[in-house]
Amino acid sequence: MTVSAPSVGDRAAVDFASLLSTRASRMNASAIREILKITQQPDVISFAGGLPAPELFPLEDVRRAADTVLTKYGPSALQYSTTEGHLPLREWIANRAGITPGHVQIVTGSQQGLDLLGKILINEGDVVLVEAPTYLGALQSFQPYGPQYVEVPTDEHGIDTDALEGVLRANQAKFLYAIPNFQNPTGRTLSLERRRRLLELTAQYGVLVLEDDPYGKLRFTGEELPNLYELGLEMVGGDPDRNHVIYSSSFSKTLVPGLRDAWVQAAKPIIEKLVQAKQGADLHTPTLNQMIIAELVEDVLPRQIKTVKQAYGVRARDMVARIREFLPAEVEHTTPEGGMFLWMTLPGEIDTQPLLAQAVERKVAFVPGSPFYALGGGHNTMRLSYSSATPTQIETGIRALGETIRAAME
Template sequence: MTTSAPVLPPVDFTARLAGRAQRMTASAIREILKITQEPDVISFAGGLPAPELFPLEDVRRATDTVLTRYGPAALQYSTTEGHLPLREWIAARAGITPAHVQIVTGSQQGLDLLGKILIDEGDVVLVEAPTYLGALQSFQPYGPRYVELPTDEHGIDTDALEEVLQSQPAKLLYAVPNFQNPTGRTLSLERRRRLLELTAQYGVLVLEDDPYGKLRFTGEDLPSLYELGLERAGGDPERSHVIYSSSFSKTLVPGLRDAWVQAARPLIEKLVQAKQGADLHTPTLNQMIVAELVQDVLPRQIETVKRAYGERARDMVARIQEHFPPEVSFTTPEGGMFLWVTVPEGLDTVPLLAQAVARKVAFVPGSPFYALGGGANTMRLSYSSATPEQIGTGIRALGETIRAAMD
């Protein structure tokens, strides 16, 4: 379109942004992924579930079934709380009621809405060091003050947690107890109990993020913080201070964006209000598809994924032992999608990434996972969507990269 009006000067949009928008930044990982997406680079950087395992034909069949069964209702507006049969299934497994379950559009939305209803500017949020980057990104606009909790091979150091709690009031403790993103580590049962005792004693809410819990490929399942919290509360969800977040993204498929939050009713009621303003409801059709798949396909799919990820993890660990210098340490995950590598002090994995990409292999540097910085000599590797050949070639190339940098 043309016009005789004078061309206007550009609008200064930046000057019009809200204060909280200044706190938002592009995901460091997202930017890193862009540079590693050349087709001949073997990437352990992404955290993508293995697409070749997706139950594509089951989704196709479920969609067909759901459109026939529900008709136009499958494509109509639906309730903010979520599709009742799905909430019922989730509630029954957790020993709670559907009133304690809110369906969300990916667990990322659960984290965002929980941040929105809980975090006032300056509120202390306790996070693992390192922690899941996406949670930091969700909470960030609400202005939390992060306090890091040191971790070791058994997860959060609960003695350190006690010291932190003694020194300052905190609103929320955010943790990924099972096969943590990024480290792959799992919080021990003893520490789970201690963490719940301490947070209850100091009046701190616990947000347990558990996308990977069902994907244990070795060792014994541990009760979730939510289960232990419910047990402590005599089975009454209203008396538990644990909020639980999980998702069908890692066990079924991520692209439908179906996840949920379990919590006491006053929190769920406020979440419903927040979600009304945020997206009205999670897509109707998608919730019905997932509800159709949870009975038969999901358990089978979990077995398939566990077996595959277990093989890939063992393979990657074996190759690391073979190809990495002995000065490099790494975690050996019992489930999930990630392992964590620590190279000798003094090496920085950010420049190392460029050297690795030159050798056609990529990873995510560890530092973005630290809320307060640090971790320069760490990196996250994902084995979930790698073939044996990629693992063999990629880990060898990464070992060469590390050795070259150490020289």
Template sequence: MSTPWSKMAQNTPSSVVRDMLQAAQAPGMISLAGGLPAQTSFPLEAIRAAYEKVFMSGSAALQYAETEGYRPLRVKIAERLEAKGLPASPDHMLLTTGSQQSIDLVCRILLDPGDSVLVESPTYLAALQVIQSYQGISHGVACDDHGMLPESLEEQLQLHRPKLVYINPTFSNPTGKVWSRERRQQAVDLCRKYGVLILEDDPYGEIRFNPEQLDAPALAALDAASYEGPSNVIYTSTFSKTVAPGLRTGWILAAPDVVKIAARAKQGADLHSSSIDQRALHALLETFDLDAHIRYISQDYEQRMRTLTELMARKSWEGITWNSPQGGMFLWLTLPEGMLASNLFTYGIQEKVCIVPGDSFYAGTPELNRMRINFTHTDPELLPEAVERMDRAIQRWHASSQSDHVVTM
């Protein structure tokens, strides 16, 4: 007998990128794929001490706990957000098993089959997958280097009457771009005008290479500054990139009714996330200077990004360009027209370097000559060799491209 999978399961295909990441596991492969933070940056000793403190406080940490999450941690998170200019209350917050669960819960409580969601073009792949799993329909809004184009956003708000606008405005996955303040305000205003909620996914926002030069307030902060009453922005972030992903702790900050309904959904989904991890994070924040640690990570990541882009620049690849991100974990490569990223991926695998083609990051028709490079995970000492391999992959592409020409002549 064949199992009668639900439509939801049928709309949850195995991710192409997931399969690519498995290729990245092959022996000897240097991977610039994936979205992993540097393992060397995890504050292991401070985390160890934090768990120790939790267990010293007794067995309450081991019992069932409330769905909304450990309240003292919510208080700490709210304080940190307030310090960054984002009005926040622990009562308007739900702790989650990382940002991925935040996205899933928001889609769960808002999307019916056929509902539209507007997304950046390109956008975070796993968000597209979650939207698809709820049988929602993602529509890409045209973007430039400063964010969504307001005219495209308004046109699509009118055309698709979406339930949600999903954005990743600060050091976007996959592009590493940052929305300008103006574009942020415009998106906030347009979504208010059309009564559409924004889901602001902000896992990388604190990883800033030049914090003082960046004018990128959270859309949630701009919304709060511009409008009375409950927020129109559902803000989600995580400790995965600032502390460590293994603790699986993120949060949703939103209007009270959104938090209430999301908490009900979470109760059905898993009752609550690990209370031990939540208490350990709380203990960590009590003594550990997380802001100093974030500055350290940011400097480390900036150095990695510079090393990589300088090595790439020395190769003078014809027609290949990239941005220089001001933070986050990714940079975005543009290949010459006609050089398919999927082909370059294949040549890369043959040369034992893994870079993800950009195709999968688009809601609609993809750009076929983009690639995402992660610069935070690979050992910096391997970067020269990684670039040599990329170079050989590019040479292979040129060689095969010329032989194609011969054949077609």
């Protein structure tokens, strides 16, 4: 092939758009991100974001831990480190899960774990099963790799496992992406019976399960349930290399998000590929940050989990009470047992996208539910976050939301 070159004088502006990959054309600005821009007016009460409560951050503990690790490790705390992650942190995670550090990969936030798993698993056109609705950020991570999404219906107990069987029979799926605890966006929790059934079914059909569990430790009511990962391990006699569940969790919701420390637990063939993928993606998660987290996991983390779940429990109950007080009876809502979110379903004729503008006029904001559906739909749904709201904001905000919805219903 010979490429003809225009003369130097002819040089036109570079057409950057024509040089982008087809993969890039699958990427879009996050719908939520655009929504958050609208809602970030100073006098608007926003239930739209999903920010952990900053006033609960263990700021002084982080300060002390940073100081401690700089003394304890010296320049090593600031040097390049291994791709797999800081060994004491991986050991702590592995010990709690009954696995080895070789089954644990530290990642730069759960989001990186989702991206790298998408990268090593998804071929263009592969079927990925997702809950309807599901976490928008996961869709954003998987999307560049060109999956074909198939939705699994959900109800108040999470994934409908009867429906799942039909979906598995009708599709040769690569993996099922699930958030069993206090799901983002719905706040729902998958029942124990369904957890077992989901694992049996996926194992039978040779479909991996990607369990995303950022909120699992933040249960403020009800009984703790075993993770899919734990149940999957049980099913194969405790052998992590035969567990078909890949587990992702994070220190973002229990300690702080800004250090970007999370991890993936999986069978060695998955972890080994993940290490290679991560090496190409960012070499390793920042050394200092991993050491800070490792310094906090023994004492600060358990205390912090107690504080956070107690606070979120109060806020969730408060928001649910105000919803019952101020919202039309036709509005359905979930009652979360943990986590940061609840979900509302409005009468069918209301579209929550235009409703948002009306709500912002009344100085309250939420996230319309539609972007959480991989295949669209959910136009009459919305997500509310209570994690960083004060009692006054909850009262005033839900009252204003009630007025907005009533006006729209008329």
